Amino acid sequence: MAxxxxxxxxxxxxxxxxxxxxxxxxxxxxxxxxxxxxxxxxVFTRIRAIPTTGQMRYLDFLAPGVLAQxxxxxxxFYGIAVIWERDLGIVHKLLVSPAPRVALVLGKALSGGVRGxxxxxxxxxxxxxxxxxxxxxxxxxxxxxxxxLLGAATFSTFSLIIACIVRTRERFMGIGxxxxxxxxxxxxxxxxxxxxxxxxxxxxxxxxxxxEVDAMRALMVRGxxxxxGLGLDFTVLLAATLAMAAIASRLxxxxxx
Amino acid sequence: MNIIETQALTRRFGDLTAVDGIxxxxxxxxxxxxxxxxxxxxxxxxxxxxxxxxxxxxRAWVAGFDVERQSARVRAAIGYVPQLVSVDGALTxxxxxxxxxxxxxVPRSERRGRIAASxxxxxxxxxxxxxxxxxxxxxxxxxxxxxxxxxRPRVLFLDEPTVxxxxxxxxVVWQRVQSLVQEFGMTIFxxxxxxxxxxxxxxxxxxxxxxxVVALGQPEDLKASMGRADATLDEVFAHYTGHQLDNGGNFRxxxxxxxxxxxxx
Numbered sequence: 179m180a181x182x183x184x185x186x187x188x189x190x191x192x193x194x195x196x197x198x199x200x201x202x203x204x205x206x207x208x209x210x211x212x213x214x215x216x217x218x219x220x221v222f223t224r225i226r227a228i229p230t231t232g233q234m235r236y237l238d239f240l241a242p243g244v245l246a247q248x249x250x251x252x253x254x255f256y257g258i259a260v261i262w263e264r265d266l267g268i269v270h271k272l273l274v275s276p277a278p279r280v281a282l283v284l285g286k287a288l289s290g291g292v293r294g295x296x297x298x299x300x301x302x303x304x305x306x307x308x309x310x311x312x313x314x315x316x317x318x319x320x321x322x323x324x325x326x327l328l329g330a331a332t333f334s335t336f337s338l339i340i341a342c343i344v345r346t347r348e349r350f351m352g353i354g355x356x357x358x359x360x361x362x363x364x365x366x367x368x369x370x371x372x373x374x375x376x377x378x379x380x381x382x383x384x385x386x387x388x389x390e391v392d393a394m395r396a397l398m399v400r401g402x403x404x405x406x407g408l409g410l411d412f413t414v415l416l417a418a419t420l421a422m423a424a425i426a427s428r429l430x431x432x433x434x435x
Numbered sequence: 436m437n438i439i440e441t442q443a444l445t446r447r448f449g450d451l452t453a454v455d456g457i458x459x460x461x462x463x464x465x466x467x468x469x470x471x472x473x474x475x476x477x478x479x480x481x482x483x484x485x486x487x488x489x490x491x492x493x494r495a496w497v498a499g500f501d502v503e504r505q506s507a508r509v510r511a512a513i514g515y516v517p518q519l520v521s522v523d524g525a526l527t528x529x530x531x532x533x534x535x536x537x538x539x540x541v542p543r544s545e546r547r548g549r550i551a552a553s554x555x556x557x558x559x560x561x562x563x564x565x566x567x568x569x570x571x572x573x574x575x576x577x578x579x580x581x582x583x584x585x586x587r588p589r590v591l592f593l594d595e596p597t598v599x600x601x602x603x604x605x606x607v608v609w610q611r612v613q614s615l616v617q618e619f620g621m622t623i624f625x626x627x628x629x630x631x632x633x634x635x636x637x638x639x640x641x642x643x644x645x646x647x648v649v650a651l652g653q654p655e656d657l658k659a660s661m662g663r664a665d666a667t668l669d670e671v672f673a674h675y676t677g678h679q680l681d682n683g684g685n686f687r688x689x690x691x692x693x694x695x696x697x698x699x700x
Contacts (some may be wrong), residue, residue, distance in 0.1 A: 181540055188537035196525045199566065266691075267521030271582070274485050274515040275538045276507060434487050 185277040189285025193292045205254065208300040214244045215301075215308055216234055228369050234401060241305040242394035242402070243367030246387060249294040249326055253333025254358045256290050257341035258350055261433065269433050279427040283335060287423060290334025291327035298326045302398075311400040321397040321408070328415035329390040331360075335422035340430035367391050371405065386418040436499065438463040438590055438622045439484065443493035453479040456493060456645035463589070466616060466623040468637035470630070470672065475691075476646040477626035478518065481594050484624065485515050498589050500557050511539075514583030517689065518594040521699050522578055524568035527580050530557055531567060532585060539586040553581040557611055570631075572699025573604025580611055584619070591615060593625040597632060600697035609636055632666040639669075644676040 197203070215237070222228055222391060223236040230239040259265060259331050272282050304313050305381035313319075340357070362368075364381040365388045371379055382388045396404035436460040439461035446454040454476040461467045469477045470625045481486040485496055486506040495502045498512035522531050532550045541549055557577035562570070567578065576577055576596065596612070613636070615621045627633055633640045634654045642650040642657075650657060650671065658666040661674065 185538055188534050191537070192523065192526070192530075192534050193445075195530050196523070199525060265523075267517050267519030268517065268523055270487065271515065271521045272536070273487055274510055274513065275535070276511045276540065277538050278507070343458070347472040431487070434482070 182278070182281050185275075185281040186285040186288055187224070187417045189272075189282065190288040190292055193289035196202045198373055204296050204300060207248065207297055208304065210251065211244045211297075214247065215241060215304055215310075219244070219308070229373060230370060234399070237308065238310050238399045238402075239370075239395070241301070241310045242370065242398045243365075243391050244305075244327060245298060245301040245322075245394055245398065246363055246365075246391045247367050248297045249330050249390075250333050250362060250387060252293050252297055252359065253290050253330050254354055256286075256334035257337030258294075258347065258354065260286075260338055261341045261345060261350060266433070272432075273431060273434055279430050280423065283338065283423050283426040283430055286338060287331035287335045287419065288327075290330040293334075294326045294330030295323060298322065305398075313398060313400050315401070318397040322357070322394055324412065325390055325393045325397070325415065328412070328419050329387070331426050332386055332390075332418040332422055333413060335419065338426050339422065339429055342426065342432045345433065345435075361385060361387055361390055365391060366395075366405075375417045388419060389414040413419055436463075437461055437496075438499075439467070439495075441484070441493065441495040443479070444483060444490055444495050445492045446476075446483060446488060447491045452646050454483065454490075457643075457646075459641060459648070459651075461622060461624060463622050464616065464620055465638045466612070466636055468633040468640045469624070469626040469643055470628065470633045470640050471626075471643035472625075472628055472676065474645075475643040477628075477643055478528045478594055480643070481592055481624070481626050485513060485592050486510055508583050511586075512589050512644075514575070514586070514588035514591045516579045516591070516593045516596060518598065519695055521573060522567050522575055522582065524566065524570075527553065527564050527566055528570075528581075531578065532582060536585055537550060541586060549585060553585050556584070556614070557581045558607070563606050564602050571604070572600050573607060575699060576600060576604065576608055577611065580608070580615075584615060584621070587619065588621065590622045590624060593623065595627055596625055597627075597629065599693070599699035604621060605632075612636060613683070642672060643673050647691050650675040677687045 218242045219237045228236055230236055241354045302312065340353055341350055344353060364378060365385050366382060367387065371382050374382060389406060389411040392404050392406050393408055396408060437460040440458060441457055441459045443456040443458065444454060445456050447604045457480065469480060469596055471477050479488065481488050484495055484502060486502050486509050497509045500508040502509050529550065532553060536546045536550060554563050557580055559574065559577055559581065562574060567575065597608050600608065612623055616623060637654060639653050640657065641648045654668060658668060661670055
């Protein structure tokens with residue numbers, strides 16, 4: 179058991195050390211959330227086009243959605259990194275190490291979580307700068323951190339599964355695009371579920387991103403609340419992570435066929 | 436007891452039989468080479484022995500453990516240097532070694548010492564804290580050897596260890612491999628398509644073509660079987676593979692090999 183944890187943490191440590199060597203990636207990844215919040219968010223706040231529940235300003239409503247979106251994008255990008263030629267030899271080495279497949283997959287999921295957390299810091303700073311009413315209480319911050327970790331873990335493992343199935347970069351590019359946008363728009367990231375047409379509501383209820391955003395909305399901004407309840411949110415996220423990890427463990431070895 | 440043993444080891448991919456019923460026995464401490472052109476099945480064979488691929492039929496045992504039924508124990512006993520670059524360019528050599536030391540369960544008290552010893556063994560102590568991205572091809576291969584020997588495995592598998600290396604770097608790698616045998620008593624199983632590598636390094640060589648072992652023996656004996664005093668391994672090879680030119684390989688393998696060469700060169 180201790181060996182298992184040590185192996186997972188070793189993989190996450192790999193990611194942390196890479197980030198330490200090259201933190202500029204954090205800055206470039208902050209560009210998209212900046213556009214969403216500073217441009218889209220500001221404009222739509224002004225024109226009051228999207229009705230948010232309660233008295234919340236649209237920008238405050240959007241910020242957690244943007245956070246979840248940037249974590250989603252990082253997660254989906256993760257799969258490509260795995261099948262880039264430069265990392266394939268490393269995958270060989272990992273698969274020949276004594277670490278069980280599950281440990282490798284969970285370690286990778288944790289690495290995705292680490293990247294997600296660094297993104298979270300960027301989005302928080304950006305939101306605060308734009309005047310979003312951030313909830314700075316430690317318990318709230320911790321809750322968001324857990325939501326980020328689980329969300330990033332879910333989507334980066336999902337991305338890993340796609341990579342294991344398609345195995346080439348070209349095919350992955352095609353599929354990656356097809357999956358990311360629908361996941362994002364079939365959720366409550368940018369608009370509340372209440373105003374969706376019924377078919378979209380159904381899709382949103384089946385989408386782990388919805389629950390991630392719901393938890394973040396409750397915890398990130400002052401006056402935020404959860405529609406589904408934090409208990410359900412975190413349960414869904416945890417279950418999604420474990421389900422993805424289980425599938426990925428079976429498929430991981432396909433990468434080296 | 437042989438440290439590597441295969442029995443009618445076979446691997447099929449759909450219609451293609453990549454490895455066709457090979458029987459190999461490698462005693463401990465030997466340097467054994469699998470020699471053959473691209474597409475001969477060497478990499479597939481080594482993948483089966485390192486538990487990366489399950490056999491379609493037949494069996495194999497490494498360090499006494501069945502590669503299919505006891506794969507975890509095989510992995511704990513072997514080291515592997517794949518053909519593709521397997522070190523992370525975004526980290527330093529030291530960090531690469533540290534992560535793998537943790538993955539392999541090297542006890543914390545021994546980690547520093549082992550890492551230092553491995554770095555010294557391959558001559559990378561001074562470059563240890565530089566980013567691997569800036570390493571030459573030879574340095575990368577030496578780091579890969581350091582990584583593979585970190586947990587003192589009984590068997591070391593090397594897939595085309597000197598492809599893309601300049602002659603000097605290649606000599607260094609050969610010396611290190613020989614030292615591994617002399618100092619640690621490791622068994623070495625390597626694949627190559629370079630005759631002089633097989634000739635120089637290997638105690639015994641199996642020539643593989645189209646998935647089958649077509650010749651097996653000590654390099655000197657194989658050369659002697661040509662009936663001339665000055666036969667080269669090239670001629671032996673051509674003889675046993677029937678002077679065949681392109682057996683094929685596939686586009687992905689070849690472009691991948693070229694990309695590896697580009698990174699190492």
